[in-house]
Amino acid sequence: MNAALKNTAGNARLRAALVASGMTIEGLAHEVGMDPRTVERWLNEPGRTPYARHAHQVAQLLHVDPYEIWPTLGNRRKTSAQPRDEMLAWYPTRGTVPAALWATLLRGAVDRIDLALSCGLFLADAVPDLVELLTERAAAGTRVRLALPDPTQAATQNEATRLLLVEDLYTALQHVPGVRMVRHGGIANDVVRADEQLLVMPRVDGCPPAAAPVLHLKRLDHAPLTGAYLLGLDHVFTTAVPLVNTRRLAAA
Known part of the structure; x- marks a missing residue:
């Protein structure tokens, strides 16, 4: 060599x-x-x-x-990174994100994984071995945080039951060392974070989440765009409540 x-x-x-x-x-x-x-x-x-x-x-x-x-690289002629430098790609809808990208980002995370989701069903579908993947990353020392919507704040009993069933998909993670599961009272954006990369699904009025665009961002130095979404993630996990029991279905 x-x-x-x-x-x-x-x-x-x-x-x-x-x-x-x-x-x-x-x-x-x-x-x-x-x-x-x-x-x-x-x-x-x-x-x-x-x-x-x-x-x-x-x-x-x-x-x-x-x-x-x-x-x-993005700072060669600038004092700080600009939003355009942080944008690795964008996709017109969630369905147009390359199928392997979700798992690739999560599997490559070393320091942290944050998932703040308004449902969580789509990610479980996109990454069939999601629970096993997150368990493996936690065992390797990656900090994993998962925030799902609070069923007790659902508008209807049917919605509460649906959210409890979604929680049940992730129930095996509840007692995994290194994994923190919480319930949030509502979020402005769905965010999947793997170390310094984020897939952000911003809300669009009158548009279902699956039809909204997806931003693939990479944090560069004190990046203003990515930094705003990271502050949002911290807010979600600071204000969320611990998930106590993922198997309390509404029918119980």
Whole structure:
């Protein structure tokens, strides 16, 4: 292996992506039209960030997100990240989100997972092994928080029963170490958070949740857009009440 790749200093994420791709420093430099010594500086000098066009070329070649490799890329000529830098993608409806994206984000979370949902049924459908996945992440040390709507505040008995049945889908998580389950009294947006990435489903008046758009956001430095939704998540979990028993169905 090239000595520059053995170096443990510098940009570990770029180094790992380069090793995973099987490409050499010289090969990458050739593909992007750079001197190999420049690529070595990207690898070995902490904080070294290439120009945006080179960063995106490299990311495309290595099949990675450029902002994962260079988190400050969006700030190269700015003092702080702008909302457009935080937007990785957007989808016109929940059904147009790539099916694998929900599970991919959750499975890749290391530090935390937050789920603030107005129902929770759609996510259980999108990720069939959701309970097992969250249990595995909690066992690995990921902090997991799940907020579902409070059935006691439902407008009708039928709605309360439906929400209790949805809770029942997640009941196995209730006593899993590292998982916190709560009931909220209503939320403005559905949010799925996996570390620094969020899938946000903002409410639209007169539009059912499934037909509303979905924003895929990535937190960059003190990102104003993502930061607002993270504050919203903190509000949800601060004001929510603990979920005591997920199997108290209305018929009981």
